[in-house]
Amino acid sequence: MTVPIIQIRDVSKNYDIGHPALAGLNLEVRAGEALAVLGPSGSGKSTLLNMIAGLDKPSEGSVTVDGLRIDELTEAALAKYRRERIGMVFQFFNLLDDLTVNDNVLLPAQLAGMPRREARIRAAELLEHLGIDRHARAFPGRLSGGERQRVAVARALMNRPSLLLADEPTGALDSASAADVRELLTELNTGGQTILLVTHDTALADSCATRTIELVDGKISRDVRTAVR
Numbered sequence: 001m002t003v004p005i006i007q008i009r010d011v012s013k014n015y016d017i018g019h020p021a022l023a024g025l026n027l028e029v030r031a032g033e034a035l036a037v038l039g040p041s042g043s044g045k046s047t048l049l050n051m052i053a054g055l056d057k058p059s060e061g062s063v064t065v066d067g068l069r070i071d072e073l074t075e076a077a078l079a080k081y082r083r084e085r086i087g088m089v090f091q092f093f094n095l096l097d098d099l100t101v102n103d104n105v106l107l108p109a110q111l112a113g114m115p116r117r118e119a120r121i122r123a124a125e126l127l128e129h130l131g132i133d134r135h136a137r138a139f140p141g142r143l144s145g146g147e148r149q150r151v152a153v154a155r156a157l158m159n160r161p162s163l164l165l166a167d168e169p170t171g172a173l174d175s176a177s178a179a180d181v182r183e184l185l186t187e188l189n190t191g192g193q194t195i196l197l198v199t200h201d202t203a204l205a206d207s208c209a210t211r212t213i214e215l216v217d218g219k220i221s222r223d224v225r226t227a228v229r
Contacts, residue, residue: 003067004028005163005194006052011061013047013218021047022058023218029196029211031162034189036205037198039215045198048215049167052196053088054078066162083112087156091168093148095140101151102127102136108158119158126154130184146177153184157193164188166197170204182207 006029013022022044029035039045050056051063054070063071066085073081082088087108095104102123109119127133130150132143140148149169156164166185170178178201185208189195199205205212214222 005031005066007064009062011058014059020218031194032192034195034208034210036209036212043215044218045215049198053165054081085162087161087164089152089156089166089169091171093152097141100137100139104151105154105158112159126157130154145173146180149181164193164195168199170201
């Protein structure tokens with residue numbers, strides 16, 4: 001058995017008021033899985049994603065990703081972890097409108113210190129693979145929502161992350177663009193990319209995920225694996 005790429009042990013997250021966002025959560029995710037995290041607002045989905053991204057720390061318990069105990073890392077080490085180990089895709093793309101598509105995709109490589117020639121080759125390969133190479137010199141504002149999300153995915157994959165995190169990746173898209181992104185994420189996972197996505201889009205979970213968990217009040221209420229996709 002391979003070591004899980006995500007290991008969450010007895011994790012709780014408490015805030016000053018209200019119920020815990022996470023309550024004694026235990027979760028393991030294997031390399032190659034596409035895990036969809038479902039649940040109503042306030043169930044702990046975003047808190048879980050932020051824990052795995054190293055953007056928040058648990059009140060109790062441990063979070064280990066790709067062999068790193070990230071809840072014990074310094075802020076500088078967490079920034080390095082995010083650059084090198086994970087890619088992130090957001091609901092509203094978070095692209096820089098004053099940079100071209102190509103420069104948006106190159107940005108993570110520049111931050112990580114990848115050699116310029118290697119970065120340019122990698123960016124060109126990603127843009128071609130994702131079907132947006134014809135937009136390389138365009139600015140994001142001139143693209144459709146689905147195309148902008150493909151640019152965001154290319155940027156997230158630039159540094160070959162062990163884990164791709166997607167936060168409501170179809171939430172801001174029309175139905176046709178959402179279907180396009182669902183197909184893209186399925187293709188990436190079929191190619192071996194480990195994905196964890198937080199979503200309200202049950203069609204995304206049904207089509208893309210190899211496993212689905214549902215959170216209620218910070219606990220896992222359902223954990224289902226897909227036999228055949």
